[in-house]
Amino acid sequence: MDLAIRALVLYIVVFLVTRAVGRRELGTLAPFDLILLIVVGDAIQQGLTQDDYSVTGALIVLGTFASLQVITSYASFKVDRLRPVLEGEPIILIEDGKLIDRNLRRERLTAEEVAEEARQQQIASLEDVRWAVLETSGKISFIPKSS
Amino acid sequence: MLALVPLLALTNVFGQRPETTKQTAAAASISLYAPSAVRGGDLFEARFHITAHRELKNAILILGPGWLEGMSLNTVAPSPSTQTSTNGNLTLVLGDVPAGHAYLLFLQFQVLPTNVGHRAQTVDLNDGSTHLLSIHHEITVFP
Numbered sequence: 001m002d003l004a005i006r007a008l009v010l011y012i013v014v015f016l017v018t019r020a021v022g023r024r025e026l027g028t029l030a031p032f033d034l035i036l037l038i039v040v041g042d043a044i045q046q047g048l049t050q051d052d053y054s055v056t057g058a059l060i061v062l063g064t065f066a067s068l069q070v071i072t073s074y075a076s077f078k079v080d081r082l083r084p085v086l087e088g089e090p091i092i093l094i095e096d097g098k099l100i101d102r103n104l105r106r107e108r109l110t111a112e113e114v115a116e117e118a119r120q121q122q123i124a125s126l127e128d129v130r131w132a133v134l135e136t137s138g139k140i141s142f143i144p145k146s147s
Numbered sequence: 148m149l150a151l152v153p154l155l156a157l158t159n160v161f162g163q164r165p166e167t168t169k170q171t172a173a174a175a176s177i178s179l180y181a182p183s184a185v186r187g188g189d190l191f192e193a194r195f196h197i198t199a200h201r202e203l204k205n206a207i208l209i210l211g212p213g214w215l216e217g218m219s220l221n222t223v224a225p226s227p228s229t230q231t232s233t234n235g236n237l238t239l240v241l242g243d244v245p246a247g248h249a250y251l252l253f254l255q256f257q258v259l260p261t262n263v264g265h266r267a268q269t270v271d272l273n274d275g276s277t278h279l280l281s282i283h284h285e286i287t288v289f290p
Contacts, residue, residue, distance in 0.1 A: 001164050004156040053188035053260040056161050056289040063152035070149060 003057055006048050007064035014044065015072075019088070087136050094132035097145070107134055118142055161289050163189050172280040175199050175206075175244075177272050184287045187260040190221075195252040195270070199244040203274045206241040206250065209233060211269035214254075217262025217288065222255040236271075263290045 029037065049057055076086040083089075091103050099111055115126055117140045123129060131143040155161065162184030169178040181193035195208060208227075212235050214220075223230075229240035244250045270282040 001157055001159045001162075003161075004153040007153075051188045051190055051257065052186055054186035054289055056186050057188075059152050060156040060161065063149055064156075067150040067153055 003049070003052065003060045004064045007061045008068065010044055010048055011065060011068045090136060091134040092131065093134055093140065094126060094129045094142075097127040097129055099126065103134075109134075114140065160184070162186055162287075163191055165191070165194075168282050168284055170280045170282050172200075174201050174274060174279050175203060175272060177270070177280060177282060179270060179282050179284055181268075181284065181286075183285060184289065185258050186289045187258050187262060189258045191256055191258070193254045193256065195250075195254070197241070197244060197250040197252070197272065199246055199248055199250070202246045203244040203279075205275045206244045207273040207275070208239045208241060208252065209269075209271040209273065210237040210239070211267060212236065213266035213268040213286065214256075216266055217259045217264075219257045219259060220254060221257060222253065224253045224255075227252075236269075258288055262288050264288055 048061060072086055076083045091107060092100055093103055093107075093109065093114055094100065099114065104111070104114070111126070114132060118124075118126055118129060118132070121142050123142055123144060126132075128144055128146070129142050130145045131141075133141045133143075135141055163182040163186065165180050165182045167178055167180050170176065176198045178196045179193065180196070182191050185191055193214075197203075197206060197208075199206070215237060223239070227239040228242050229238075231238045231240075239252070241250055241252065265285065265287045268284040268286050270284060272279045272281075
């Protein structure tokens with residue numbers, strides 16, 4: 001019984017932490033972020049299963065996480081108002097070649113970082129961009145003016 | 148289907164929520180607070196609450212082998228004056244319990260990960276060589 005409750009609590013905590021950390025950090029994992037992610041996973045596992053070494057315990061945890069994931073995605077699919085809360089919304093970073101500072105600050109992004117992302121997508125200058133959108137996955141989509 | 152296992156877990160099918168089993172006799176009563184289902188690796192406690200209705204000059208608690216089979220007994224508190232084996236049972240000599248007094252005994256266990264199955268965990272309370280009462284408790288260990 002307690003395993004299912006611990007899994008539920010930790011699911012909510014992990015959800016809140018990922019929303020608080022910001023999508024950009026999760027979308028691009030630097031080596032430090034990757035190691036931190038593993039350490040966090042290990043810390044959560046200890047609180048979750050404690051001394052339980054059983055297959056039954058693993059099934060309870062997996063079943064709880066899978067059920068919560070299905071419930072969350074179904075709620076997001078069915079209720080429009082919940083979608084921004086559960087999945088976030090795309091954020092416009094560039095409009096007609098101009099950076100939107102307010103949105104960059106909100107996601108703790110610098111103009112240099114956006115420019116670097118643009119170069120990786122063969123876009124030489126941010127002035128050539130009609131729209132740059134930070135997607136809910138943490139990736140930046142660029143739509144050039146020429147398209 | 149996905150939610151079936153967690154739902155069963157929430158209803159304590161897979162343990163480890165403890166429950167109380169009580170037996171009363173003229174001389175004493177005993178209640179056992181322990182889980183009846185656990186999983187490999189779980190830490191759990193069994194609490195024995197003995198109430199003497201008359202003086203028990205030499206209270207002895209006798210636990211069946213199912214209490215220790217595939218279990219690690221981490222703590223017995225308070226320590227009994229003597230621990231012995233009687234016909235394969237664990238015998239804990241608790242000593243004198245005055246009339247109207249209670250004796251609380253805590254046993255803390257850990258389930259060995261290779262332990263799987265269903266076992267009887269009998270509890271007998273004696274006063275010296277006189278048998279007073281028994282509790283028949285069972286435990287299921289899930290793999």
